[in-house]
Amino acid sequence: MNGAQHILDTFHRHNIQTVFGYPGGCIMPLYDALVDDVRVEHVLCRHEQACALAADGYARASGMLGVCIATSGPGATNLITGVANAHRDSIPMLVITGQVPSGLIGTDAFQETDVLGMTLGIVKHSYLIESADELPAILEEAMALAQSGRPGPVWIDIPKDVLLLDTTPAPIRQSAPQDHSCPNLSDALAMLRTARKPLLYSGGGISLAHAEENFREFAACSALPAVVTLKGIGNAGKHSANNLGMLGMHGSRAANRAVDECDLLLVIGARLDDRATGKLDGFAPNARTIHIDADAAEFHKLRNADLALRGDLNVILSGLSDALQEAPLAISEWQKQCQTWRTTGGFPAADNEEPLAPITGPAFIRQLSRVTPEDTVIACDVGQHQMWVAQHYQFDRPRHHLTSGGLGTMGFGLPAAIGAQFANRQSTIINVAGDGSFMMNAQELATIRRYNLPVKLIIMDNQCLGMVRQQQELFYNNRESQIDLNDNPDFVAMARAFDIPALKIERTDQVRRGIETILAYNGPMLLHVAIAREENVWPIVKPGGSNADMVDETRRASTDKKEKVA
Structure with missing residues (x-):
């Protein structure tokens, strides 16, 4: 097989059935190979940015690897926004681009761009293939890397001549054994048991870790009042009685109030994004923090955690659930308070009963x-x-x-x-x-x-x-x-x-x-x-402001009235 045929064969072996792409000169050998290989469904989008975003949507909805393909030069540069989008939300994606032939790299050849240099900050890793012999091993490594640990996009840039050269298939890569051991949870449990107002704060890491069921079991047996980030919406399910909703700039008053009042913040699979926290020195000012994540780089990045636990979220959540089922938390007064906020401090009433009224x-x-x-x-x-x-x-x-x-x-x-x-x-x-x-x-x-x-x-x-x-x-x-x-x-x-x-x-x-x-x-x-x-969208926190200072339509109208009187 040549390099292009090997790529398609690898897709088939890894059960990658759908890819999104747009052809061009330097990636043309791969598109030529598609003519004879019906095992991979290629979706022709109408712009390379859309190819990357479609692969992103595919990965988010399925939990599987998204794949996008484009040619060199403008094809590659058009992918960049979509790849950056996947990187910021930790979406597993394999990006394959054609590059000018090896002998022309560095000569400002037609449709040559420095893909590695341009994409350094928006990928988990990137490769420029230098010989046909290294393509098989790198392809296996890139696919594993995109989906392991904290997922993200991995980019392979392949010169046109490499796609045409014969390759010797590498041995099928054996995945490195994953550490499924549970870290010591005794300190976390002690902090939960001594807290009077503990709050569960979850984000997109729950679904990325395929940990939805273990998370729901923990949320149920802990009965912790809970808030979610934008990407964590749906973690608890729509029938969860303890879910106070989304926090942050456009979060619910109940969620932001609970964060402001809590004395322990249990952060799971979230990165304390500025749109969620608002002004950091005003965020959960009375709380100690337990931060649980698969990526140690998130610990102490924006807020120092009193306890950081890195590991498999499924294992950690299961361990916490087992411990709390034996000895439940005694936080009934805090639960009642949060339920009151949930009833009175959600999002403003939205239904309009007047038939001929404009749509809101x-x-x-x-x-x-x-x-x-x-x-x-x-x-x-x-x-x-x-x-x-x-x-x-x-x-x-x-x-x-x-x-x-x-x-x-x-x-x-x-x-x-x-x-x-x-x-x-x-x-x-x-x-x-x-x-x-x-x-x-x-x-x-x-x-x-x-x-x-x-x-x-x-x-x-x-x-x-x-x-x-x-x-x-x-x-x-x-x-x-x-x-x-x-x-x-x-x-x-x-x-x-x-x-x-x-x-x-x-x-x-x-x-x-x-x-x-x-x-x-x-x-x-x-x-x-x-x-x-x-x-307008209500409520809202002024950019850079504290979540405790939310503004809604009623409060804004009152402020405007006072200013007019003054």
Whole structure:
């Protein structure tokens, strides 16, 4: 086999059935090999960034390795945003690019770029293949590395001549034995037992470790009041009585209040991101911290932990559960207090009962949550709609909520939904987008049509960059700058141009029927939802501010009134 054929054979041996890519000159030998190899399904996206984001969505929804492929030069550079997105959210991804022939590297040849140099900070590891003999071993190593420990993207850059040269298959790599031993939990248990107000804080590491069931067992037997990060939504399931919701900039008052009052913070699979913590010296000011993670690099990075435990989350959670089942925690007063906050300090009421009233974002998302099937996967873009989904959609599984957390990549949702649909052929996949984000990768309507994917597309259209407009309104004296999108295309006509049926709704009484219509349609369909330009996401913490100083619509109106009187 030549190098290109060997890559496809390796995919087959590792049960990689779907890859996302776009051809070009230096990767052409791999595409030539695809002609004769039907074991690997290649999905042709319409932009390389979308290839990476689709591979990302595939990996998030399935828990398996996502794979994207592109050529050298602009093909590789177009992948970068999608790869950075996967890196920031620790998504397992294999990136393969063609490179100019070995003899031309360093000569500024046509479509040559320094992939290793450009991607140094956005990958877990990267390789430039220098000979055909090393390709098999590096390919095995890269696939294992992308999925082991803390997952992440691994990039292999392969000169065109190497793809054409014969290779000798390397022995199948034996995975290094993983350490499944449990660290000593005695100190953690002692801290939990002496705390009067302990709080469970979980993030995206739970699903990355495939630890959802062990986490739920621990949450149930500990009965700890709990908060989640944006990527941790769904960890506890939608029926958890102790879940106070998302914390942080757009978190619930109940969650942020509990963090402010707790005396012990048990952090599991989370990295204390600034959007979650707000101003660090005001975050959980009365609490000691236990930090449990697979990646030791996260310990003490932003906040010194009183106790750090590195290891397999499944093993640690199981050990904690066993100990607490024998001797439950005595925290009934704290539990009652958190339940009171949960009842009175959630997200603002969102339902609008007036039939002819304009559609509000939160009310629409709540209706969507009530109507959709249990296995629905929501792939969000970035903006106000993303926060409304996080606040008001009831997720039962973390892999049902695909969102760009660390990088905040506009244009993520549509290609991520495509990847998720290939990963879950029978599930309902919905892309919830804003009008600004949707236009970032709108060309992928062609991919949906090509493969007749039954993805449901929802555009929440306020004809502006809503999140930017909101911050300009609140924190920049309402000085609007470059946020108007009132020259948006007719999204219904745009979808129909790609042979995708579409409809538009504008009133509250149209919401349920609109959602039910797209869900019932046997194929892709777009729902254009008109919402008010001035609608904001509440509550909100000023960037750089403390989570204890949340602002909601009522508090802001009161402040504005006082300023006018003064």
